[in-house]
Structure formats: structure tokens, C-alpha cells
Amino acid sequence: MRKKIVAGNWKMNLNRKAAFQLIETIDSLKFSNNVEVIIAPPSIYLESFLGKVKNFNISSQDVSANDNGAYTGEFSAAMLSSLSLKYSIVGHSERRLYHGETEEMIFNKAKQLLKSNMSPIYCCGELLEDRKSENHFKVVASQLQPLLDNLNSDELEKFIIAYEPVWAIGTGLTAKPSDAQDMHSYIRALIKEKFSSSIADQISIIYGGSCKPDNAKELFSMEDVDGGLIGGASLDADSFSAIINSF
Numbered sequence: 001m002r003k004k005i006v007a008g009n010w011k012m013n014l015n016r017k018a019a020f021q022l023i024e025t026i027d028s029l030k031f032s033n034n035v036e037v038i039i040a041p042p043s044i045y046l047e048s049f050l051g052k053v054k055n056f057n058i059s060s061q062d063v064s065a066n067d068n069g070a071y072t073g074e075f076s077a078a079m080l081s082s083l084s085l086k087y088s089i090v091g092h093s094e095r096r097l098y099h100g101e102t103e104e105m106i107f108n109k110a111k112q113l114l115k116s117n118m119s120p121i122y123c124c125g126e127l128l129e130d131r132k133s134e135n136h137f138k139v140v141a142s143q144l145q146p147l148l149d150n151l152n153s154d155e156l157e158k159f160i161i162a163y164e165p166v167w168a169i170g171t172g173l174t175a176k177p178s179d180a181q182d183m184h185s186y187i188r189a190l191i192k193e194k195f196s197s198s199i200a201d202q203i204s205i206i207y208g209g210s211c212k213p214d215n216a217k218e219l220f221s222m223e224d225v226d227g228g229l230i231g232g233a234s235l236d237a238d239s240f241s242a243i244i245n246s247f
């Protein structure tokens, strides 16, 4: 059975007081045992949250592609791992768009995480023009190619894949559940072709892009949608908990 996962990506939101209030509220909620809940707060809060929460995992939103050294402002996978963090998001479209991250950089970040025995939450997803020109499958396949070409199955098993169509992020537009299903099953087929069906069946593929309490149930009911990576709706405890309880 694949893990069901709901992860909240807070992005660059919430000052200290609001962030601590929200994390405490979420930690006091009861979730069903078979959903893994992950929160990715701004990195400045990571260490203090780690000592605080009991009911879910904490993730970084990003990590350096480098080992250590003169990289002002960055932090390494080894540093994250020394805090006992298990997860980091990599390749979010906002990092690709605003920070010029390339496939190579993103894959190097994932490799750094693997080296520190952490799990990448690896984001992929097409732009609106890719979907309009019906290139969305091709674009997502090319984003996942480095994983398929360079990893062994033990390494790939550590990944969570997040399909986030860029046109759906923060826009209120959501992929139709059937479109999400088509892409998730396509991604699973790519893994099956390169590895095996047992590996493909194990890897959780989660959906992100305006996932809200009113559409989560339908999205999560799709066979290959194993949960969500939630932006805006993860900043409100009621909405986030409703999404977690949508399986």
C-alpha cells in the first residue's frame, strides 16, 4: 500500500507569532493514522518547530545543491539532516521561475538529500503554454528524466513526486481530477518502464495547485493521486485539516 500524504508548503508566509499559533493548532488536531502529514515552514522556523510537534513531520522548502563552503544564504542537506529532518521540497516551480533553477541543479539538490539519507519531495509540472500546446506529458517526462536515468531503485524509493501544474498554483484554477489522474498514471508508467511495477506502485505521487477542501476529496479519490502538496489552504488550520480528512 502506498503512503497517503498531505504536505503543507507555507512558502514565505507568516510571521513568528502567527507561525507558532498555526503549528500548535495543527499539532493539536487528530488525523487519521493512515495519512502522513508534513509541513514545510519557512526555514527560519525549522529548528524550533522540530522540538515542538508530535503528530506530523517537518520538511524544508529547499536545500543547497552544494556540499558546504562559500554559498552565502544557503544551507546544506547535511545541516538539515543534523536537525533530524527527513524531507525537503526540491524543484518547486517558484524556485525554477524566480531563482533560475535548472533540471541539473534540482537533481543535484535531490542527490545531496539522498547523500544525507533524506527524502526529496520532487516537484514537476508544466506551464500553461505547455498544456495548451499539448506538450504537458513531454515536459513532465523531461523534468523526471534525470531521476529515471541516474538513480537506482533504492534511491528512487525515497522520493515523493509532486505534480504541480504551474498554471494551477495560487490561481484558483485546479487540474480536473481526470487530468491529474492522467498525469499521475503517466508518471507511474514512466517509473514502471524504467524500474519495475513494484517500485512504481510504492512511490507516492501527490498533486499540488489550488487544492482546497472543496476539491480535495475528488482529487484524492483518483487511483494514482496519493495526496496533495498544499499552498494557500495550508495556512488555515480548518482548511488544512479538512483536506487531510478528504481521503
Ligand code: 13P
Residues within 6 Å of the ligand: 009, 092, 164, 168, 169, 170, 171, 172, 208, 209, 210, 211, 229, 230, 231, 232, 233
Ligand atoms: P496553492 O495550493 O496555493 O495553489 O500552491 C500549491 C503549491 O505550490 C504547493 O507547493
